[in-house]
Amino acid sequence: MRTPRSASGWTMAVFGALAAALGAVGLIAPAAQLSLLGLAAPGGRGSGGLTPAFVTASSMAALNMGAYYILAALADWRAFFRWTVPFRLLTCTVFTVAVLTGRAPGAFVGVGVWEGLGAVATGAALRYERRTAAAGDPDGSAVAPGPADRAEA
Numbered sequence: 283m284r285t286p287r288s289a290s291g292w293t294m295a296v297f298g299a300l301a302a303a304l305g306a307v308g309l310i311a312p313a314a315q316l317s318l319l320g321l322a323a324p325g326g327r328g329s330g331g332l333t334p335a336f337v338t339a340s341s342m343a344a345l346n347m348g349a350y351y352i353l354a355a356l357a358d359w360r361a362f363f364r365w366t367v368p369f370r371l372l373t374c375t376v377f378t379v380a381v382l383t384g385r386a387p388g389a390f391v392g393v394g395v396w397e398g399l400g401a402v403a404t405g406a407a408l409r410y411e412r413r414t415a416a417a418g419d420p421d422g423s424a425v426a427p428g429p430a431d432r433a434e435a
Contacts, residue, residue: 284356294355297400302348304318318389
């Protein structure tokens with residue numbers, strides 16, 4: 283079985299697995315997903331009630347995103363890892379502001395924290411790997427950049 287080859291890859295794989303799992307939960311048990319987010323599941327779809335469609339769309343997006351993150355981790359595509367850090371921090375900010383302004387329930391802070399901590403973990407791992415590689419990797423513990431990263435240089 284193939285596994286990520288770097289610490290930054292592991293942060294991406296874990297985030298991807300969690301996103302895929304939560305996306306699957308939303309597709310299989312939408313009421314459970316809504317409950318995790320602090321939202322009440324509607325009894326049924328009324329006129330203009332689009333909650334089931336929204337849960338389906340966002341859950342499918344989470345499942346796909348999780349798959350992309352896992353595949354990028356297995357390919358050790360560090361350029362992709364770097365691209366995710368600012369956007370995950372942006373997601374953290376948007377979800378946190380949505381809670382603070384009353385636009386979203388308090389449980390959404392958990393989504394923001396999850397995104398923010400994941401971004402910080404990935405960014406820290408990338409920074410560590412870059413510093414270790416720049417120092418000549420004296421103990422041989424750093425992983426060489428993947429093919430996509432070498433092509434960018």
